[in-house]
Amino acid sequence: MVEQIGTNAGLVWKSLNDGGKQSVKELKKATKIKTEKDVYAALGWLAKEGKVAFEESATDVNVWLL
Numbered sequence: 772m773v774e775q776i777g778t779n780a781g782l783v784w785k786s787l788n789d790g791g792k793q794s795v796k797e798l799k800k801a802t803k804i805k806t807e808k809d810v811y812a813a814l815g816w817l818a819k820e821g822k823v824a825f826e827e828s829a830t831d832v833n834v835w836l837l
Contacts, residue, residue, distance in 0.1 A: 779804050779813035784822065784836070792835040794828070 782802040787793060790801065799810050814834060817823045826833045 775809075776812045776816055779809055780816040783810065783813045783834075784817060787823070787834065787836045792833055794831040794833050796831055798834065 782804065783798055786798055786801045793801065795807060795810055799807055804810050814823060822837055823834050824837050
């Protein structure tokens with residue numbers, strides 16, 4: 772499971788690096804990660820490493836690289 776979270780974190784990082792600020796829904800679609808739960812786990816990994824920032828909107832959470 773930890774290995775999959777790390778793999779997904781890499782996919783999320785690449786998507787944010789290539790496309791800039793994105794919502795969690797956009798990240799899920801761009802990375803083809805199966806569930807939002809898995810996207811949030813990957814974001815947690817990146818947040819722990821200090822690589823992403825978050826902004827909550829009315830309908831979603833936006834994320835970008837630091």
